[in-house]
Amino acid sequence: MTAFENKKVFVKTYGCQMNVYDSDRMSDALATKGYSPTDVMDDADLVILNTCHIREKAAEKVYSELGRIRQLKERRAKDGKGEMKIGIAGCVAQAEGQEIIRRAPIVDLVVGPQAYHKLPELLDRTGNGSSVVETDFPVEDKFAALPAAKREVTRKRGVSSFLTVQEGCDKFCTFCVVPYTRGAEMSRPVSQIVAEAERLAEAGVREVTLLGQNVNAYHGEGPDGKDWGLGQLLFRLAEIDGLDRLRYTTSHPRDMDDVLMAAHRDLDIVMPYLHLPVQSGSDKILAAMNRQHSYDDYVRLIERIRTARPDIALSGDFIVGFPGETEADFKDTMRIVREVTYASAYSFKYSPRPGTPAADSKEQVEEAVKSERLQRLQLLLTEQQRAFNASKVGTEMTVLLERKGREPGQLVGKSPWLQAVQVDAPEELIGEIVTVTIDTVGTNSLFGSMIDKPA
Numbered sequence: 391m392t393a394f395e396n397k398k399v400f401v402k403t404y405g406c407q408m409n410v411y412d413s414d415r416m417s418d419a420l421a422t423k424g425y426s427p428t429d430v431m432d433d434a435d436l437v438i439l440n441t442c443h444i445r446e447k448a449a450e451k452v453y454s455e456l457g458r459i460r461q462l463k464e465r466r467a468k469d470g471k472g473e474m475k476i477g478i479a480g481c482v483a484q485a486e487g488q489e490i491i492r493r494a495p496i497v498d499l500v501v502g503p504q505a506y507h508k509l510p511e512l513l514d515r516t517g518n519g520s521s522v523v524e525t526d527f528p529v530e531d532k533f534a535a536l537p538a539a540k541r542e543v544t545r546k547r548g549v550s551s552f553l554t555v556q557e558g559c560d561k562f563c564t565f566c567v568v569p570y571t572r573g574a575e576m577s578r579p580v581s582q583i584v585a586e587a588e589r590l591a592e593a594g595v596r597e598v599t600l601l602g603q604n605v606n607a608y609h610g611e612g613p614d615g616k617d618w619g620l621g622q623l624l625f626r627l628a629e630i631d632g633l634d635r636l637r638y639t640t641s642h643p644r645d646m647d648d649v650l651m652a653a654h655r656d657l658d659i660v661m662p663y664l665h666l667p668v669q670s671g672s673d674k675i676l677a678a679m680n681r682q683h684s685y686d687d688y689v690r691l692i693e694r695i696r697t698a699r700p701d702i703a704l705s706g707d708f709i710v711g712f713p714g715e716t717e718a719d720f721k722d723t724m725r726i727v728r729e730v731t732y733a734s735a736y737s738f739k740y741s742p743r744p745g746t747p748a749a750d751s752k753e754q755v756e757e758a759v760k761s762e763r764l765q766r767l768q769l770l771l772t773e774q775q776r777a778f779n780a781s782k783v784g785t786e787m788t789v790l791l792e793r794k795g796r797e798p799g800q801l802v803g804k805s806p807w808l809q810a811v812q813v814d815a816p817e818e819l820i821g822e823i824v825t826v827t828i829d830t831v832g833t834n835s836l837f838g839s840m841i842d843k844p845a
């Protein structure tokens with residue numbers, strides 16, 4: 391039974407953008423049950439931790455957070471404020487399942503990413519000491535079953551929005567938990583995505599970032615009954631009135647096809663920024679990671695992308711200290727960074743994940759060596775990011791103004807290259823795309839002056 395209740399939910403999100411999107415969809419599902427969001431955990435009748443399992447300590451972080459929440463829960467009960475239910479969602483929920491309840495009996499609900507549409511119903515089965523664990527991969531279409539947000543809720547969330555188009559991964563890189571926590575690759579049908587994008591645009595969203603663990607492997611059913619790739623999807627979304635910017639993340643170098651390149655070449659609405667992780671520059675390590683491409687394949691691919699879209703900025707992910715990585719292998723990573731040049735990047739020490747092949751390797755790299763390599767790599771990547779940002783000083787660019795800035799009278803927006811830009815502009819310009827000249831560059835953002843207000 392789903393009674394309408396007037397309750398509050400607090401959602402804390404860890405991990406990737408897909409979790410950010412999922413948290414909103416969970417809130418939307420709970421809204422149908424009378425739950426409204428709160429930023430204050432103490433006030434919440436329901437606390438959901440939407441967790442990430444990608445690297446070490448992710449699960450431990452969840453357990454220590456649960457320790458703090460237990461005190462709140464007990465205090466709330468003592469103060470007669472009613473029961474505080476606790477749910478664990480996301481990739482730790484999927485990976486740990488029942489183990490979470492065993493270690494933290496205060497948890498009422500463990501729900502894996504494939505079952506979010508069942509959230510209200512699952513919640514009804516909890517309480518008074520009974521807990522529920524749902525980590526199956528059901529066959530029904532979760533996305534079709536999840537309710538859409540109300541127009542004013544979408545508007546409040548901002549002018550830039552995520553939209554998951556693809557979930558799961560079949561690539562099985564030997565270091566990665568995603569194929570286990572998110573399951574097999576699936577793509578949403580084109581019509582469903584178009585309808586969601588139209589709803590977002592209608593509510594005032596100007597920029598949509600298409601999401602998938604392997605977004606450029608997208609192959610959803612098109613209106614013609616055929617499988618459409620991501621490129622074809624971008625061409626279709628570009629026709630939607632009111633949408634001005636499209637992005638997508640995260641891509642795999644193996645899945646950059648010609649139509650996607652053409653989308654970068656032909657569509658101004660597709661922003662000139664591409665997150666294309668390479669992980670390592672060593673062919674030996676790339677093979678051991680099961681990335682299925684070489685150093686040269688990647689560099690040639692980057693050349694093709696830059697030919698299609700000369701002003702494109704690249705971003706990447708790197709792992710140092712993968713099992714068997716020697717100093718020479720690491721130098722190949724430094725070499726590929728120098729050869730490609732990145733506008734921004736994320737880099738990590740390899741973290742053995744239980745159940746993944748690389749975790750069992752006998753050739754684990756010492757922690758101190760990992761730290762030292764990470765430091766060298768990050769120095770180089772930071773230098774490249776600074777140079778990229780500095781290259782924009784004195785240039786003109788469009789900025790989508792998203793929210794209020796640090797200082798009064800200031801707004802913050804995004805450049806086409808995903809840089810944060812601070813601009814002196816009145817609040818009513820939030821949601822507009824303005825032209826600015828970049829005056830200076832700070833550590834984390836650019837500072838620009840508006841030269842052209844929107845028409």
Ligand code: SAH
Pocket residue numbers: 444445565566567568603604640641642667669707708709738739740741742743
């Ligand atoms: N699908 C994307 C990556 C998703 S995970 C791709 O194929 O590129 C995000 C990033 O986390 C990865 O790119 C990788 O750099 C990092 N990562 C994943 N597993 C990791 C591990 N076991 N240890 C360290 N970093 C890891």
Ligand code: SF4
Pocket residue numbers: 559560561562563566567568569603604642
């Ligand atoms: Fe993980 Fe990405 Fe590899 Fe898939 S392609 S296994 S998500 S790193």
Ligand code: F3S
Pocket residue numbers: 404405406407408409441442443444480481567568571572603
């Ligand atoms: Fe983390 Fe799961 Fe995303 S492991 S990175 S939340 S897909």
